[in-house]
Amino acid sequence: MGVNGWRVMWVIAVYDCPMTTDEERHDYTVFRKRLLQENFAQLQYSLYVRHFPTMAVAEATIQRLKQHIPPNAEVAFFLVTDKQYAMTREYFGPKSTNKKPDAPEQIELF
Numbered sequence: 001m002g003v004n005g006w007r008v009m010w011v012i013a014v015y016d017c018p019m020t021t022d023e024e025r026h027d028y029t030v031f032r033k034r035l036l037q038e039n040f041a042q043l044q045y046s047l048y049v050r051h052f053p054t055m056a057v058a059e060a061t062i063q064r065l066k067q068h069i070p071p072n073a074e075v076a077f078f079l080v081t082d083k084q085y086a087m088t089r090e091y092f093g094p095k096s097t098n099k100k101p102d103a104p105e106q107i108e109l110f
Contacts, residue, residue, distance in 0.1 A: 008082035009052045017073040027070035
C-alpha cells in the first residue's frame with residue numbers, strides 16, 4: 001500500500017501550564033523537553049507539531065506523552081491528516097518567525 005495523504009498524520013500539541021512555583025516551572029520544562037525528545041517542532045509558544053506515518057504511531061506517542069503531563073496543565077492533542085494539514089494557512093508579520101515544518105523527505109519506520 002502506497003503513501004496516502006489521508007492516512008499520514010500530524011499531531012498538534014497545545015498546552016497551558018501554570019508556572020507560579022519553582023516546581024510548576026520544572027514540570028513545564030520537563031514536559032517541553034519531552035516533546036522535543038519525541039521530535040515535535042515548536043510552531044509557537046506552547047504549540048508543537050510532528051509528522052507521523054500512521055495513526056497508530058501517533059496514538060502510541062500520545063500515550064507516552066500523557067505520562068509526562070504536569071499535574072495542573074491543560075494539554076490537547078489534535079490529530080489531523082496530511083491532506084488537512086496541507087490546507088493550513090499561515091500569515092506572518094514583518095518580524096522574522098519560524099515556518100511550519102515540511103513533511104519529512106524520508107519515510108519514518110518507527
